[in-house]
Amino acid sequence: MIRSLVLLIAVMFVLLSSACFSSHETIRDIRKLKQDHNAYLDGKAPGIPMSTEEQMRRDQDYNNRHFSPWHQGRPQSGRADIAVEFEKYERNPGYGENGRKHTGAWIKKLKRNARLQEYSGDGYPAVTIRQSSLRSLPTATPHFNRSRQSLSGHPFDNLQATAVMVNTPVFISHISRDKEWVWAETGYYFGWMRAQDVAFLPA
Template identity: 45%
Template structure:
């Protein structure tokens, strides 16, 4: 009798799911998470991005990057757009860090402090002096959709718009009533930034900084130190600084700091020679794999929170190294650069065929609503992508939505998570939902694929 009881208990636990499922999806377990491993298998042009074309793209990058210093009024941050952000959150006040609903006074207080009646009240050039963030509203407090997270299985802060590296040119549009916040534009987006995170820029500083010679960081979490070895700022892949000199195994760069009057002044910083290069780094498959490997396994960071990257921040920083400009938003990245190829309405098989036929490894983006991916080639006849992904959409038998968390930058095929019994077949399949591809190395835009 005892033996039968023990067997019954064991059988019950097996049925109850005590035999745990794998911690991550099959693609991540079985595909080598090393870009260098695929170099010999990737077919394509010997010179996928001609030097002359890369040089022109780099020149365009610099023009766009510094455009905010050559404007006199808001370019993206129109007053109506700024006011619309407040209206959006009035309709869904959400929850705060204490898991309690935001009271109506929360938004009213932020609106009063924003003081938009005189918008824009402080047009000026500026530069970030530390790694910072742009927020939808002038507050560092979060806005969560629900108290316990939503179907994403994590309480993402809806107010986070984008991270911004130290040394980024900005256009200051407006300053809050308490002077603690400023509505600023960067070359890639706009939002509210803490006033302590930027300094004003005068004409002499701008001319010196906009020198035309820049260094780009090649390693994440690189400490920039002064001549005496004191810490100045932390820099990561894709961060830009004016290039001063290379000597004694170090690269000397210019770093922006604020003086006592919040005016930008230049300090000299140093990084190891292997941690930076003159921008643009020449695009080759080997260099592409090297930079991608700096990001492999990096934890996902919504909107750049926690000093991390989301999908479009990863692709943007990756291409910055090579002097290729991308907007911040995933959809814009695919639609506003290179050759756009429409994949809507095609079968999964047709999509993969076109991707493998037309895609240029490490120079092609794939997009589905809300997510962008870097095509890295088709070794052994299977298309592979590199992307920083939060998770695979799931749905249980009761129709409850969820996520199989990946939460990092990984190499996968086009159907990651296909082995999951609860994958949401309508919304969870990447390949089924891929709507477009972009060939960044193309000079002209192509017609949509048939």
């Protein structure tokens, strides 16, 4: 009994001691490559890479594009832009996260919810209140080109157009039938966004 107890204590001591020492090796690139960015600048480059005037011009260009959804009276995209995505995925229903092929009923249900025939083109400004996404269809369900048994086309969700940061200006021009999705435009792209991710701005 005593011998077993001593053996147990010895094993625990070895395990605890080994946990106190780190055997992590520094990444080779960090050891071999200089971490000072200035080391990679061409010595022949001008002292000032960009003038103050050029910086201000580019900043203004960025702001004009970034805030453009709040200054447009009409959407830059239209019903045709929404419809073309449905046509694309009607031809290629693809696969879901469970590895099963999407059915024709799946895309038809999404199309009914999008109520394209009621698209008016009217709209109003809004802002994202959390990290969000622009989607090609009004659903969080992914679309893969292949089943999960195949490495090709997985795990890249074809319906994910782009991420959208919080506090991004957007223009809303359409709402889904279930009120869960809105057709949104940012200064750089458009697509379906969760309605809970935006707050409408007063006129």
